[in-house]
Amino acid sequence: xxxxxxxxxxxxxxxxxxxxxxxxxxxxxxxxxxxxxxxxxxxxxxxxxxxxxxxxxxxxxxxxxxxxxxxxxxxxxxxxxxxxxxxxxxxxxxxxxxxxxxxxxxxxxxxxxxxxxxxxxxxxxxxxxxxxxxxxxxxxxxxxxxxxxxxxxxxxxxxxxxxxxxxxxxxxxxxxxxxxxxxxxxxxxxxxxxxxxxxxxxxxxxxxxxxxxxxxxxxxxxxxxxxxxxxxxxxxxxxxxxxxxxxxxxxxxxxxxxxxxx
Numbered sequence: 001x002x003x004x005x006x007x008x009x010x011x012x013x014x015x016x017x018x019x020x021x022x023x024x025x026x027x028x029x030x031x032x033x034x035x036x037x038x039x040x041x042x043x044x045x046x047x048x049x050x051x052x053x054x055x056x057x058x059x060x061x062x063x064x065x066x067x068x069x070x071x072x073x074x075x076x077x078x079x080x081x082x083x084x085x086x087x088x089x090x091x092x093x094x095x096x097x098x099x100x101x102x103x104x105x106x107x108x109x110x111x112x113x114x115x116x117x118x119x120x121x122x123x124x125x126x127x128x129x130x131x132x133x134x135x136x137x138x139x140x141x142x143x144x145x146x147x148x149x150x151x152x153x154x155x156x157x158x159x160x161x162x163x164x165x166x167x168x169x170x171x172x173x174x175x176x177x178x179x180x181x182x183x184x185x186x187x188x189x190x191x192x193x194x195x196x197x198x199x200x201x202x203x204x205x206x207x208x209x210x211x212x213x214x215x216x217x218x219x220x221x222x223x224x225x226x227x228x229x230x231x232x233x234x235x236x237x238x239x240x241x242x243x244x245x246x247x248x249x250x251x252x253x254x255x256x257x258x259x260x261x262x
Contacts (some may be wrong), residue, residue: 003033004069006127008204009041014228017205018075021256022130025070026073027257029138033073038065044082047090049196056094059087063119071137072127076138077159077227078195084124085162091120129227130252131168141171146177146259152221153251154212154235156228157190169227178252185215193234205234213238216246224248 003026007019019035026033062083066072074080083140095117134140145180153173159165173181190210192198214236216224226232228252236248 001031001070002068003031003073003222004034004066006039006042006066006072006074006079007035008074008076009045009232010230014233015250016230018250018252021213021250021252022073022075025130025143025252025256029134029143030141033137034069036062036065036195040065042079042082044079044086045123045195047082047086048178050200052090052093055086056090059090059120060116063087063116063123066123066126066129070126072123073130074127075130075227076229077129077156077163077165078230080127080226081158081162081217081234083127087120088117088124091117094212094218109112129165130255131165131172131227133161134255135168142175143172143255145176145257146178147176147254147257149222150180150182150220150224151223151254152182152184152216152219153187154184154191154216154226154231155187156226156231159227160188165227169225172251173184173225173257176257177259179191179254181222182219185218186211187215189215191231191235193231195230198234206238209234209238213242213244217244218261221246223254225251 005022011018023033040061041058042062043055046058047055060236095114128137134143151171151173170181173179189211190204190208191212198205224232224235224246232248232250239246
């Protein structure tokens with residue numbers, strides 16, 4: 001199986017350690033992981049803010065770069081959901097031509113083709129969040145990790161409502177030696193980040209983040225874990241400003257940890 005790492009923009013720019021953790025973990029489990037150097041943004045930011053033309057061009061590029069792989073693993077529920085949910089819709093809107101409005105309104109995407117639609121449809125089932133790939137494809141929940149800390153897990157909106165990860169992350173964390181998994185009050189509530197939502201609605205975003213931080217602190221956890229570094233960055237910033245003593249870590253980093261590293 002040819003497996004590719006889709007690092008995503010946020011991780012590549014701000015959290016490269018997460019990508020390294022994914023590669024380390026998958027190699028430990030016997031996977032050969034490749035990193036296509038030509039990869040760029042998936043286009044989520046562009047599509048969500050109405051730049052359909054740019055989003056379609058980035059989607060086409062993504063399909064060209066990752067098309068030959070058997071599986072594409074992304075340490076981001078947000079970006080994985082973009083490829084699986086939005087690419088087929090973008091392709092349908094592009095193929096519809098001028099008779100139909102594009103997805104989400106805004107400028108019309110460049111003229112589509114059946115090749116774009118086929119490529120998007122073929123790519124969607126090959127893109128996985130890390131926990132999906134481990135549990136559903138590799139069939140493992142015990143990845144040989146060791147992390148002796150109290151941890152609580154925040155299910156980010158895209159991983160919860162877009163990818164429907166369910167209890168996969170919790171099942172993986174429950175098998176980590178030394179780890180005590182603590183339930184997070186209000187776990188399914190949004191942290192308030194939401195990409196441009198935090199920029200356009202800063203007061204509401206901050207209030208939502210405040211609620212999430214209170215829930216994290218109520219658990220008594222040492223570490224807050226999630227499958228999206230964007231949400232961890234948002235919540236972690238508030239925790240740091242409050243000097244709460246709780247650190248944030250991506251799920252991949254915990255699963256990659258071993259007794260030797262700890």
